[in-house]
Amino acid sequence: MIEDLKHLRNKIDAIDDELLELINTRAQLAQEVGRQKSGAVYRPERESQIFTRLQQHNHGPLSQIQIQQLFTEIISACRALEDPFTVAYLGPEGTFSEEAVNKRFGKAVNALPSRSIDEVFRQVESGTANFGVIPVENSTEGAVGRTMDLLLQTPLLICGELELAIHQCLMAKQVDLSKIRKIYSHPQSFAQCHSWLIENLHHLQGIECINAASNADAARLAANDEHAAAIASKKAAEVFGLMLCACNIQDNSNNTTRFLIIGSQAVAPSGRDKTSLVMATSNRPGAVHELLAPLARHQVSMTRLESRPSRANLWDYVFFVDIEGHQQDENVALALQSLRHNATFFKLLGSYPLA
Numbered sequence: 001m002i003e004d005l006k007h008l009r010n011k012i013d014a015i016d017d018e019l020l021e022l023i024n025t026r027a028q029l030a031q032e033v034g035r036q037k038s039g040a041v042y043r044p045e046r047e048s049q050i051f052t053r054l055q056q057h058n059h060g061p062l063s064q065i066q067i068q069q070l071f072t073e074i075i076s077a078c079r080a081l082e083d084p085f086t087v088a089y090l091g092p093e094g095t096f097s098e099e100a101v102n103k104r105f106g107k108a109v110n111a112l113p114s115r116s117i118d119e120v121f122r123q124v125e126s127g128t129a130n131f132g133v134i135p136v137e138n139s140t141e142g143a144v145g146r147t148m149d150l151l152l153q154t155p156l157l158i159c160g161e162l163e164l165a166i167h168q169c170l171m172a173k174q175v176d177l178s179k180i181r182k183i184y185s186h187p188q189s190f191a192q193c194h195s196w197l198i199e200n201l202h203h204l205q206g207i208e209c210i211n212a213a214s215n216a217d218a219a220r221l222a223a224n225d226e227h228a229a230a231i232a233s234k235k236a237a238e239v240f241g242l243m244l245c246a247c248n249i250q251d252n253s254n255n256t257t258r259f260l261i262i263g264s265q266a267v268a269p270s271g272r273d274k275t276s277l278v279m280a281t282s283n284r285p286g287a288v289h290e291l292l293a294p295l296a297r298h299q300v301s302m303t304r305l306e307s308r309p310s311r312a313n314l315w316d317y318v319f320f321v322d323i324e325g326h327q328q329d330e331n332v333a334l335a336l337q338s339l340r341h342n343a344t345f346f347k348l349l350g351s352y353p354l355a
């Protein structure tokens, strides 16, 4: 028995040596690619192709998610050898945005916490950060208005998207909820936990719900107050030394937020892409129908349509549209040409690999 164990462990040691050698050879090749290619280090389309291929080739016992996590870190370390770059996100440390940065870029990036979504855009626009990660919609609460409004104005492009399951927790300096007089959180998080709060805290009269700039900021505030709790991520409880009073308190167990990666580079086709744009049309009967007709004509699927006030004239709207395919695909290029022709305002936000 002991001999069997020893034999198995020797085999594992031999495999680790091989892996070590292979990972370092991979890193050298990535460095060589880095020397040969021009422009940005991060190539979302290439990484998306790598993950698609690995998923097709993976027969377990490791799950697709585990393989994705392991290779995310390998690629992250390889990229950092080429050139470590900076990614701005809605901070402070412990936000879901930070989790989104790690999920997409791995640990080997300079993650730059920013005070607001506006600041994330500014950091990337000014070149302080190479990329930004911003929330764009939540499955329970819908669009993140500020992100949409800033996308309308920015010269930046969308270079990627990712989805993150959002598990909200109630946390405080102590677990005795009867001492709680106020709860801090981000308005989106309060909204995602609305029913839970009513059902579970109804006996606690006079609890004040106070909006914070982010849920990690809420945790920071609760860490300074015996009578306060916060709704935030488990990570935020760790970062700010709080105890978890309740976990998974979001009303919808599938609560998911979609994040966008913004940057200044256009992304080449990966083979599984999406294109985002924003348009306006005149305010007359049938105008929206006519505006979108080229999509059907060129067999392009629309995956999202969202209207927002234009902020120019009263009751004037802009339409955010996501379509399947890359702007370089022939049918998409033809459809975009007609859309541009029909619209009173047209802005392409970018083509990027599907999450």
Ligand SMILES: C=C(O[C@@H]1C=C(C(=O)O)C=C[C@H]1O)C(=O)O
Pocket (backbone or CB within 6 Å): 029, 030, 031, 033, 034, 037, 041, 042, 043, 044, 046, 047, 050, 074, 075, 076, 078, 079, 082
């Ligand atoms: C090596 C490259 O640079 C980066 C690192 C990658 C990797 O480690 O596989 C893939 C794409 C790029 O983000 C490349 O462009 O191929």
